[in-house]
Amino acid sequence: MPLYEYRCAECGHRFSFILPRYDSPDPQCLKCLSNNVKRLISKFSVIASEDSRIERLADSSVWTDVDENDPKSVARWARRMEKEIGEDLGDEFDELVEKVESGEIDDSSDIDERSSEEESANDEL
Numbered sequence: 001m002p003l004y005e006y007r008c009a010e011c012g013h014r015f016s017f018i019l020p021r022y023d024s025p026d027p028q029c030l031k032c033l034s035n036n037v038k039r040l041i042s043k044f045s046v047i048a049s050e051d052s053r054i055e056r057l058a059d060s061s062v063w064t065d066v067d068e069n070d071p072k073s074v075a076r077w078a079r080r081m082e083k084e085i086g087e088d089l090g091d092e093f094d095e096l097v098e099k100v101e102s103g104e105i106d107d108s109s110d111i112d113e114r115s116s117e118e119e120s121a122n123d124e125l
């Protein structure tokens with residue numbers, strides 16, 4: 001389940017997006033629906049491309065109790081994976097994991113609602 005962060009080149013809106021597949025096309029901007037979005041983070045895909053590591057990970061206990069439908073389970077897995085790899089994937093990775101864990105980016109329809117709320121808040125300024 002590759003998780004990416006994007007920035008819209010049109011309106012500058014930043015958002016996270018979980019792609020169903022690694023080769024899925026980039027999403028539209030959640031705010032202005034532009035297709036002109038730039039991918040900021042692709043650490044999951046970088047990790048996945050390192051086959052030997054993935055094979056080693058596949059044999060480890062990291063994978064045992066992951067429920068893809070449970071954001072907290074996925075977040076727990078991501079943290080363990082970070083430890084297993086033995087690399088600090090950085091604050092951005094930690095932030096993404098926390099977002100997943102809190103359910104903030106679990107459902108894209110929630111993001112849509114939040115975006116429109118932000119828009120109306122901006123209008124008041």
Ligand SMILES: [Zn+2]
Binds near residue numbers: 008011012029033
């Ligand atoms: Zn935009």
